[in-house]
Amino acid sequence: MTATPLSVEAVELALRIPAAPQLAPDGQRIAYTEMRSDPAREDYVVEVVVLAADGETWSEQARFAGALPCWSPDGARLAFSAAAADGGGISLWSPDGGEVERLVASERALSRLAWNAAGTALAFVRRQQVTREPHEPIVLQEAGYRFDARPIPLDGDELCVVRLAAGEVEQLVAEPQLIRSMAWSPTADVIAYCAGVHYHRPFPAYLVTIDGVSRRLTSAESECESLTWLPDGRSLLIGGKPVAQTVGIRHLLHVDAESGATTRLAADLDLEVWLPMNGYPGTDPVLTPDGRSVLFTAFDSCEVPLYRASLDGSGPTERWLGEHFDCIGSVSIAAGRMATTRATPDTMGEVVLGTPEDTELRELTRCSRGLFDDFAKAEQRAFTTQDGTEVHGILWRRADLTGPQPLVVNIHGGPHGAFRGAMQPGGLFTLELAARGWNVLEMNPRGSTGRGDAFFCGVNEGWGTKDLDDFLTPLDALIEEGLVDPARLAVTGHSYGGFMTSVLVSQTDRFAVAVAGAGLTDFSSMYAVAAVGMGLLHNELGGPPMGRWELYDHLSPIRHVEQIETPILFLHGQEDGIVPPYEAEAMFSLLRVLGRETELVLYPQCAHGWLDWPRWARWDYDRRTLEWFERYVPGVGGAQSSPMR
Numbered sequence: 001m002t003a004t005p006l007s008v009e010a011v012e013l014a015l016r017i018p019a020a021p022q023l024a025p026d027g028q029r030i031a032y033t034e035m036r037s038d039p040a041r042e043d044y045v046v047e048v049v050v051l052a053a054d055g056e057t058w059s060e061q062a063r064f065a066g067a068l069p070c071w072s073p074d075g076a077r078l079a080f081s082a083a084a085a086d087g088g089g090i091s092l093w094s095p096d097g098g099e100v101e102r103l104v105a106s107e108r109a110l111s112r113l114a115w116n117a118a119g120t121a122l123a124f125v126r127r128q129q130v131t132r133e134p135h136e137p138i139v140l141q142e143a144g145y146r147f148d149a150r151p152i153p154l155d156g157d158e159l160c161v162v163r164l165a166a167g168e169v170e171q172l173v174a175e176p177q178l179i180r181s182m183a184w185s186p187t188a189d190v191i192a193y194c195a196g197v198h199y200h201r202p203f204p205a206y207l208v209t210i211d212g213v214s215r216r217l218t219s220a221e222s223e224c225e226s227l228t229w230l231p232d233g234r235s236l237l238i239g240g241k242p243v244a245q246t247v248g249i250r251h252l253l254h255v256d257a258e259s260g261a262t263t264r265l266a267a268d269l270d271l272e273v274w275l276p277m278n279g280y281p282g283t284d285p286v287l288t289p290d291g292r293s294v295l296f297t298a299f300d301s302c303e304v305p306l307y308r309a310s311l312d313g314s315g316p317t318e319r320w321l322g323e324h325f326d327c328i329g330s331v332s333i334a335a336g337r338m339a340t341t342r343a344t345p346d347t348m349g350e351v352v353l354g355t356p357e358d359t360e361l362r363e364l365t366r367c368s369r370g371l372f373d374d375f376a377k378a379e380q381r382a383f384t385t386q387d388g389t390e391v392h393g394i395l396w397r398r399a400d401l402t403g404p405q406p407l408v409v410n411i412h413g414g415p416h417g418a419f420r421g422a423m424q425p426g427g428l429f430t431l432e433l434a435a436r437g438w439n440v441l442e443m444n445p446r447g448s449t450g451r452g453d454a455f456f457c458g459v460n461e462g463w464g465t466k467d468l469d470d471f472l473t474p475l476d477a478l479i480e481e482g483l484v485d486p487a488r489l490a491v492t493g494h495s496y497g498g499f500m501t502s503v504l505v506s507q508t509d510r511f512a513v514a515v516a517g518a519g520l521t522d523f524s525s526m527y528a529v530a531a532v533g534m535g536l537l538h539n540e541l542g543g544p545p546m547g548r549w550e551l552y553d554h555l556s557p558i559r560h561v562e563q564i565e566t567p568i569l570f571l572h573g574q575e576d577g578i579v580p581p582y583e584a585e586a587m588f589s590l591l592r593v594l595g596r597e598t599e600l601v602l603y604p605q606c607a608h609g610w611l612d613w614p615r616w617a618r619w620d621y622d623r624r625t626l627e628w629f630e631r632y633v634p635g636v637g638g639a640q641s642s643p644m645r
Contacts, residue, residue: 009619011428012037016367018049018341018351020068020276020330024075027335028053029061029095031069031078032351034367042614048080050095051351051364058353058364064100066091068113070122079103079122081110090124090162104162104169111157114191116184121163121210123172123191125179128156159193161210172212178203181226181284185257187233192217192257194224194240200535202244205236207257217260219243225250226275226284230291230311234258237265237285237294239273247460247539249453250275252285252296254311266309266317270452271298280304281327281343281422287311288356289333295320295356297328299450301392302380302421304328306340321359325378325421343422345378347371368423376434378421381441383474389458391470392451393443394419396434397483404485406633407439407478409471409511411493411500415447415459415540425611429622436626437636439484445470461542463496463555464503471504487512488633492625494518494610495579498570502557502587505566513632514568515625518608520579521558521587524549531578531608561590567597569628571621573606573613599628 021032030051038045048069052061065083072079075095082091082102090104090113103122112125132138159173159182173179173193180203182193189210196203205224208214217236218224223244228237238253242262249272252265266273274282274297281304282297292311297304305322322328322342329341329349338356343349348368352361363369379395397405410430412419419442430440444450445467446458459466471491478484490513493501498519505514520526524545527533538544545552553559568591570584581602588600601624603617610618630636 011371011431012615013039014371015348015425017348017425018365018367019349021332021339021341021351022069022071023332023334023337023339024071024078024095025073025334026075027337029071029075030058030332030339030351030353030364031071031080032339032341033067033069037615042616046083048078050078052095061095062093064091064093068110070113070115072115073117073119076119079113079115081113081124084109090122103164103167106169112179112182114182114184116189116210117186118189120165121161121189123159123161123182123184125157125159125182125193128158156197157195159191159208161191170210170212172208172210173206173214180224183227183229183236185233186229186231190233192227192229192236194227194238196223196244198531198535200244200532200539203240205238205255217257218255218262219260221245225277228285228287228294230287237287238262239275239285239296245535245539247457249273249449249456252294252309263313265294265311265313266296266307267313269298269307269309269317271300272449272456273297274299274304274449276330281329281341281349283329283331283340286331286333289336295331295333299418301450302378302394302419302444304420304422306331321361325380327420327422327424343424345421345423346373348423348425372423372431375431376440380421381474383477385469385473387469389446389470391443391445391474393441393474394421395478395483396430396440396442398434398437401437404479404482405437405439406488406490406636407441407475407484408433408629409475409489409491409504410440410442411471411491411497412442412444412448413493413495413497414449415445415463415467415496416449416456417496418444418448418450429625432622432626433629438490438629439478441474441478443471443474460540461551463540464500464507464557465555467500468503468507471500472508472510475510486510488635490514490629490633492517495608498579498584499557502564502568505568506557506560506563509565511566513629514566515571515628516568516584516587517571517610517621518573518576518579519557519570519583521583522556523552524556525586526579526583527552530580530583558587558590561587562594564591564596567628567632569624570598570600571624572600572602573608573610573617574602574604575606576608578608 017035035044046067048064048066050062051058066080068081070079078093089106092101108126156177157179177195180194203223205218224240226239252273254263276282285296304327306328308320309317327343331340341349351365354361376396489511491511492515494517498516501516572581572584591598606613
């Protein structure tokens with residue numbers, strides 16, 4: 001059968017992505033989630049897969065439609081959230097041959113699930129059920145409560161518990177808050193959880209008893225994202241920041257459960273502690289079996305390795321696991337074994353098994369192994385900008401093409417995200433561009449995570465200005481090397497990347513074509529209405545626009561719209577609350593008034609998170625981007641064939 005050109009569609013339909021492996025207490029089974037694209041549906045299917053050991057052989061024992069697998073303390077039952085198509089709620093399965101049993105029926109989405117130490121109760125987090133009459137007005141009394149496509153006032157989360165003997169759901173926390181993390185104490189029926197009304201604003205940690213008695217644990221100004229109890233139940237490890245409304249990297253904190261006294265661990269490591277979120281790899285902190293050290297992930301340039309630090313602060317923090325471009329996912333330790341996922345430049349991630357004492361890993365799955373072998377590879381590059389700052393990026397290119405080639409500059413979101421060299425779900429389009437003959441440059445400019453706190457804060461009060469040369473200097477370097485044709489340059493990005501796309505074409509005429517996805521264009525309107533306004537923008541720009549109008553205007557691409565000559569396509573989710581679609585609509589309208597070449601595409605029922613869009617919308621986004629690029633940049637090299645048959 002003849003090979004076909006590589007496309008996002010073909011790769012995605014062949015792809016399986018494992019995550020969050022959980023070892024059973026005896027170390028003889030691993031439960032994990034596996035996500036794949038269902039050809040018959042417009043979204044991903046998520047399943048719980050159980051692998052069982054028979055000596056040195058591991059094989060699949062069970063598979064269920066669901067997520068959030070969680071072993072009981074004795075390993076006799078596996079709890080998981082049932083798929084919505086099966087009615088949702090919580091189900092239980094016995095690895096010794098029992099049928100799946102429905103414990104809790106619920107049509108509402110669950111986001112967290114955990115057993116108590118005795119194995120007699122399960123805690124879980126579910127979305128609040130808020131109903132409104134069609135003609136009921138929405139009354140606002142506080143600013144800043146919008147969060148992407150969530151309703152206003154914010155529909156919060158409920159922290160609930162179900163005691164297995166009774167089977168009745170008890171609601172412990174029901175305030176209109178988002179709950180990021182929760183964990184049972186190993187010594188008492190007490191649950192720690194992190195809650196707040198908005199990301200980038202205070203998100204303290206709290207303690208609540210099974211009877212519903214609650215108290216705040218950390219400062220009211222803290223921003224907590226991850227919780228891990230120490231075995232004695234007297235303290236916790238928290239991933240977050242002591243003060244929320246500041247700019248800086250996330251730390252690993254040791255918190256006394258009685259007093260709330262907080263100290264920072266791994267203080268010698270100037271990298272951001274990375275937690276599993278928004279499609280990125282990473283793990284919640286995990287204790288080593290001897291109880292003396294903690295394993296955690298940190299973003300290091302273009303990779304996410306596993307680090308090891310002592311709990312008492314003695315000795316240096318060491319990079320413990322992860323080779324070039326590796327990205328380590330959730331870590332589970334039991335019975336002398338350690339399971340995690342590892343994404344590499346050749347895989348989107350595989351379940352691997354090792355021990356907490358050494359770094360030799362055995363690959364147990366082949367979810368995407370071999371799928372990317374014949375495609376373009378990532379090459380890490382470093383460039384020195386005009387002010388002497390070193391910036392890193394990833395260059396994707398086909399080895400069989402010689403001479404200057406067209407180049408796409410792809411810009412990440414954030415600004416505090418980062419590209420990584422391992423395969424990632426949002427990076428499939430990069431492979432297709434490279435297969436069609438484009439070079440693709442993914443820069444991590446100042447403001448990106450992975451280079452320390454000063455670099456992370458390098459765009460404070462300077463979005464689109466302090467980082468501008470971080471894109472232009474690399475272009476000059478690649479052109480001088482003879483790899484890039486300066487007449488065939490394109491630029492694109494989503495979220496912050498969409499903003500920066502508009503900035504670049506308003507500040508330079510070097511790009512022949514541009515595609516801006518979900519990018520802000522006016523800081524003042526964003527501050528007042530958008531989900532990130534009174535959190536992220538307040539922190540990054542030093543406060544509200546009042547008294548800072550000149551700064552807000554200077555940084556806003558819409559104030560420089562008359563300078564844009566590059567043909568630009570705007571792509572935006574119609575339900576986006578992080579960066580509302582009026583940001584693209586305003587720029588598009590003014591460009592049309594000016595007679596510029598531009599187009600605006602709005603996607604119904606799509607919010608800000610691109611990976612959460614239905615498949616048809618994501619594929620349409622990629623097709624339109626490709627067609628727009630090649631309309632204005634002709635003569636792209638021949639398409640590479642796909643090894644998939």
